[in-house]
Amino acid sequence: MTGWDAAAGTSAGGPSGGCGPECEQALGRLFAYVDRELEPVDAAQVRAHVEECRPCLDEVAVETMLKELVRRCCQEQAPADLRLKIHARLTELRVTRTT
Numbered sequence: 001m002t003g004w005d006a007a008a009g010t011s012a013g014g015p016s017g018g019c020g021p022e023c024e025q026a027l028g029r030l031f032a033y034v035d036r037e038l039e040p041v042d043a044a045q046v047r048a049h050v051e052e053c054r055p056c057l058d059e060v061a062v063e064t065m066l067k068e069l070v071r072r073c074c075q076e077q078a079p080a081d082l083r084l085k086i087h088a089r090l091t092e093l094r095v096t097r098t099t
Helices: 021-028 030-034 040-052 054-073 080-098
Strands: none
Touching (some): 030 040, 030 054
16 A cells, blocks of 8 residues: 555645545645655655646645745754754763663
8 A cells, every 4th residue: 555545535624625535635645745755656646636636736836835935944053062962962862772
């Protein structure tokens, strides 16, 4: 069973509300599709649906634009000393749990 099959019958609850089972499946996989986290078969199915369905295409456009906006606005990096402290703490936690 692919992720597309697993998404069958789920409701995305997006602004378009889904106009049928294929929309529900596509919108249920929207975030993974935009993030390129779907298996190739699932991505192809979502892409094929979106190319034929204007409401779903609009949802993809909104999510893609939002992702780009967040990426551009969140380019600050943590100070080097903070990054080192976090890395040291994670390493310490990992060693503590494995021993």
